[in-house]
Amino acid sequence: MNHRAFSSSPGKRLVTLLAAVASILVAPxxxxxxxxxxxQGWTFLEGGVGATETESMESERSNYSLxxxxxxxxxxxxxxxxxVTIVNDKGEQVFERRLDGPWLMIDLPxxxxxxxxxxxxxxxxxxxxxxxxxxxxxxxxxNVEGGVLPKP
Numbered sequence: 001m002n003h004r005a006f007s008s009s010p011g012k013r014l015v016t017l018l019a020a021v022a023s024i025l026v027a028p029x030x031x032x033x034x035x036x037x038x039x040q041g042w043t044f045l046e047g048g049v050g051a052t053e054t055e056s057m058e059s060e061r062s063n064y065s066l067x068x069x070x071x072x073x074x075x076x077x078x079x080x081x082x083x084v085t086i087v088n089d090k091g092e093q094v095f096e097r098r099l100d101g102p103w104l105m106i107d108l109p110x111x112x113x114x115x116x117x118x119x120x121x122x123x124x125x126x127x128x129x130x131x132x133x134x135x136x137x138x139x140x141x142x143n144v145e146g147g148v149l150p151k152p
Contacts, residue, residue: 033057038095038106048103049080057103064105065130066138070117071102073141078102082140085116119144 033047033056045064048054061067070082079102086095089112097104108130116125117140128136 034100040094042095042107042109044095044097044104044106046097046099046104047101048078049101053101054103057105061105061135064107065134066106066108066113066115066128066136068104068106068115068117069102069137069139070099070119071139071141072144074143074145079119079142079144081119082142083118085118087114087116089113117142 033045033049033053036044036046038044043063045057045060048057048069068084070079070084071077072079080099082102083098084096084104085093086106086108088094094113095106110130110132112127112129114125114127115138116123118124119142122142122144124140124142126138126140128138130136
């Protein structure tokens with residue numbers, strides 16, 4: 001058998017193509033979920049892209065005092081790529097992050113905070129106060145089309 005002829009044959013190309021397709025089908029999906037700590041040492045979890053990642057984050061909700069979600073006003077579709085900023089009652093910015101997914105969960109200490117979210121030219125803010133044992137949720141709805149904002 002002439003192996004050199006087989007290496008450039010349509011059969012070899014088909015086998016290579018099938019192997020590539022199979023590796024894509026069995027590869028785990030990329031995760032945008034990120035565990036981290038703020039500059040002050042507060043733990044946060046950010047992401048929520050897809051049902052599996054959202055379910056994983058939901059199972060960790062009780063570990064965080066504040067849950068933030070971004071969504072499209074009309075469709076309710078979750079949005080990624082929003083900028084979230086948290087300011088304490090002294091006016092100091094204590095957290096800032098551009099989200100890779102629609103959810104941010106953060107374990108803020110007791111206190112009063114202004115939570116700001118921005119996407120494009122649209123900005124919103126909410127005030128929340130964390131008391132002992134509290135768990136707060138803030139949802140920011142933006143006037144956008146579709147479910148995912150384009151990156152600038």
